[in-house]
Amino acid sequence: MDAITAALAARVTRAQRRGPRPIVAPLPLNPRRRPARCLPAAQAFARVLFSSLPLKPKSVMNLRISAFLLMSSILVGCAAPPQLPVAVRSEALAAKPRIGVAMTALPKTDTAFPGADCLLCLAAASVANSSLTSHVQTLKTDDVAPVKADVAELLRAKGLDVVVIDEAIDLKTLPAVSSVQQNFARQDFTSLKAKYKVEKLLLIDVTAIGVHRTYASYIPTSDPKAVVRGASYIVDLSTNAYDWYLPLSVQKASESKWDEPPKFPGLTNAYYQAIETGKDAIVKPFSQ
Numbered sequence: 001m002d003a004i005t006a007a008l009a010a011r012v013t014r015a016q017r018r019g020p021r022p023i024v025a026p027l028p029l030n031p032r033r034r035p036a037r038c039l040p041a042a043q044a045f046a047r048v049l050f051s052s053l054p055l056k057p058k059s060v061m062n063l064r065i066s067a068f069l070l071m072s073s074i075l076v077g078c079a080a081p082p083q084l085p086v087a088v089r090s091e092a093l094a095a096k097p098r099i100g101v102a103m104t105a106l107p108k109t110d111t112a113f114p115g116a117d118c119l120l121c122l123a124a125a126s127v128a129n130s131s132l133t134s135h136v137q138t139l140k141t142d143d144v145a146p147v148k149a150d151v152a153e154l155l156r157a158k159g160l161d162v163v164v165i166d167e168a169i170d171l172k173t174l175p176a177v178s179s180v181q182q183n184f185a186r187q188d189f190t191s192l193k194a195k196y197k198v199e200k201l202l203l204i205d206v207t208a209i210g211v212h213r214t215y216a217s218y219i220p221t222s223d224p225k226a227v228v229r230g231a232s233y234i235v236d237l238s239t240n241a242y243d244w245y246l247p248l249s250v251q252k253a254s255e256s257k258w259d260e261p262p263k264f265p266g267l268t269n270a271y272y273q274a275i276e277t278g279k280d281a282i283v284k285p286f287s288q
Contacts, residue, residue, distance in 0.1 A: 080180045083231075086245035088285045092200070092236065093160060093243070099234070100198035101152045102165035104205045109139045109271075111224070112208070115215035124218050131261040132224060136211045139271055144228075147279040148204060154286040155202070163198050171205070177240065185233075185240050193237035201237055204282060206230040206248070209275075211267060226252045226271040228278040244285065250278045 093099075111133040113125040126133070152162045174187035192201055206228065213224040228250040234243040252274040254266030 080186070081182075083186075083242070083245055083247070084182065085247060086183055086233075086242045088234070088244040092234070093158065096159050096161065097199040098161040098163065098197070099155060099200040099202060100163045100165050100192070100196045101148055101155065101202045102167075102169045102204070103145070103148050104171060104203065105168040106141045106144055106206055107209055109136050109141060109210040111136050111210055112212045113215050114212060115221065116217065117215075118217065121215065121217045125213070125215050125220070128220075129213065129224070132211065132264060132267075135262060135264050135268075136271075139210070139268065141209060141275075143272065143275050144206060144209070144279070147282055150279070150283050151202060151204070151286060154283060158286070163196060165196055169201075169203060183242050183245070185235050185242065189235045189240055190237055199237055200234055200243065202232070202234045202244075204230070204232045206278075211271065212251075223253060223258050224267060226250075226267060226274040228274045232282045246281065246285070248278055248281060250274045250281070252277065 111129060113122060113129070116122040116125040148164065152164050155162045169192075171187055174189060174191070177184070177186055177188055180186055189201060193199065208227060208229040210227060211224045212227045213220055214222045228248065230248045231246060232248060233245040235241070236243055252270040254270045256266040258264065258266045260266060
């Protein structure tokens, strides 16, 4: 056992003896604060972290994950308020517009441990769930992709002129809007009108897929759950307004014992059930 693993084991033992720390509610979001004002602090944190620690590659990977989560915490107070759901605007589709249907690139399957909010906490959670992470990273996302064709077929059945866009939409290439407003996209999609020769764009954006387990510092507070998260929406490419917006947050627990390495059959079934539940939520507004 190397020095890092020994130190983690000692910290975990002490934490288990004294029990979980009190969970402190996060500071409320302040929509007036801009993310750019908080970036210097996050960047400074990253420079200090990675310039001063001569660690083994595996330890560096754990710290990089931790750095990402801690930097996210720095930026939480600066985030804009979340977009609320928008029901399908039937009048927007009544004119039978030419509509593109696309997806962003699917993320890799992985585990996450929200609440393990310090470097050693997250490293300890990663070690404790290492066999689960190894399995989750082998799970396929092939069952997600067909939802694009399913939505396109339902829109055609409603008489719309549908263009299925084969390539993944990279949201990072789209400029940010100058001011954030409810029911308007936060990236400027208007350039895609000429690129794809469509008037509206239905985009399926899956941002996280895999298994999450909540923690209070070192102590797990839940069993792992399969998750599918993201959003699906229709953007008017002339106004950048949402004609539909559906936040996607699916969680599915194992229906049997979850801790059965190395294949974790209960959680694996929950993972594929979560995918199907997410797909059903996306197509439901257009199947009625």
